Amino acid sequence: MSGPAPATRPATGPDATGIALIGTGFVADYYMTTLARHPNLRLIGAYDRDAARLTEFCRYWSATTYLSLEAALTDPAVAIIVNLTNPESHHAINMQALEAGKHVYCEKPLALKAEEAAAAVALAVERRLILAGAPANALSDAFHHTKTLIDQGAIGRPRLVYAEMEDGPVFRAPWQSWRSRSGARWPGVHEFELGCTLEHAGYATSWLYGLFGPIAHVSAFSTLAFPDKGPGTEDLRLGPDFSVGCLTHASGVVARLSCGLAAPRDRSLTILGETGTLIVRDLWDNRSAVHIEGGAAGRSLAYRLLARLEGELGRKLPFHWTAGRVIPYPKPAPAGKNTLPAYPSQIDFSRGIAVLAEAMHQGETPRIAGRTALHLTEVVLALNAGLRDMTPSQP
Incomplete structure (x- = not known):
């Protein structure tokens, strides 16, 4: 790093x-x-x-x-x-x-x-x-691409969503040696104390809010499943390393969001509509691949051949294939030097500041600010605490 x-x-x-x-x-x-x-x-x-x-x-x-x-x-x-x-x-x-x-x-x-x-x-x-x-x-090219496809009816009316924010068993990696570009240590001990939900749930809830509107109800569970995170963490009070929440949007869409520090890395979003399914492969990728299965897109030839091969073999093959066809972006990625982080994300971190600056000069309040920011903070805090019944304030 x-x-x-x-x-x-x-x-x-x-x-x-x-x-x-x-x-x-x-x-x-x-x-x-x-x-x-x-x-x-x-x-x-x-x-x-x-x-x-x-x-x-x-x-x-x-x-x-x-x-x-x-x-x-x-x-x-x-x-x-x-x-x-x-x-x-x-x-x-x-x-x-x-x-x-x-x-x-x-x-x-x-x-x-x-x-x-x-x-x-x-x-x-x-x-x-x-x-x-x-x-x-949620200001990414992938978000806007996904929202446009949904608004155009590519999968019909969205009904159910599965959001994954699983970061893998980070505590088993050599995180003590990780450094940022200018030499800062990765604050692993502090992140384990804070917990996976406060660190990562916002990456999914910001997408969910942007696509489906305010969240009317939260029911959640969180726990510390692996209290031993290695040297330096033995006597600390660690935060949750697993949480799962069911979010009901005022629009009627229901989402299940899981966060964790143990399951294999998965930052995907699966949206099931009345006529098809849309899958965003990685919410941390500014131009993530976006797949659509069903509806006008149908199933890809590769996926159909894979399913046929598994049927003939009578077993699942040892790798995961994302269903559906990859839907190309309307415009190619800008040419020139890539100034997004190379790893572990492809997020334009400064885009939020730029959006704030533009709104400030136009005398407007951006979507990521004010009561919306409060609303999403309340939702993430509820997920982190494992609240079984919570109604966040509405933006």
Whole structure:
């Protein structure tokens, strides 16, 4: 997970919106890598309470260092604070930034308590500011491709959805040696303490909300199935490493979402409609393959041949084949250097900040902000807690 050579600050346009990063840990490099895709954004500087880490990050990216949080919050060149601190600090930083008159883009979740997230959203409304929340994968090309196909009736009316956010048995991998491009350690111990749901459920719920609208009811279960996560975790109180929730949308669509740190990696989305099935292979891929089975698409020749071979052999073959035909994107991928992370995702992390900046200049509230961000935070907190009966507030 290390980059080969230091990078320079991305080029920006003359009217670019100034941003400041608060927190320069592992995920900050993903934002810096993808910032080059958005010339409407300009990094003014960065701050981290870990001075050594801040120096390392700013040296690598040729970024300006703020000597204090207050210096970033009071810099008139900064319009948007990008909150990349640990989740326990999200609420406090959000409130300080809003009180300083800054728009905020916050990594997930907005807060670890629903009432704190609600207080931050209320303050943003009061100050006529935008508080938006990650993740940005529901702003991807794959999301828009999927939504267009559904809106065109490619699978009929959606009825049932299976969302997977299984990250594999990460705790059995050599995670202690993982580093970001600028040298930050992967915060494995902290992620195990936080749990798989708060870390990953948002990648699926943001898609579910964008495709099917508000979630009216949540019924969930979560547990710690593997309490031994290896050296350094023996005496810690670890978060859930498995959760499953059933989400009922106000539109009538029902979804089952599973998150975990043990089952084989699977980040797919399967949408069953009245006339066909749509499968997004990887929600972490900006241009994931999108398959459709049934309806006008039918089954692919390869899938039919595979099914016939299994029937003749009388057994399942030892690999998984995604059903349906791959539906091509209406436009090819842009030419030029790929500035998305190479691994483990292909998410444009900075796209959410760019959407916030555009909405800010147009005097609008983006879909990823305000009460929508609060709504999704409540849903993820309910999934993490394993609440059996919960009705989130509606956006």
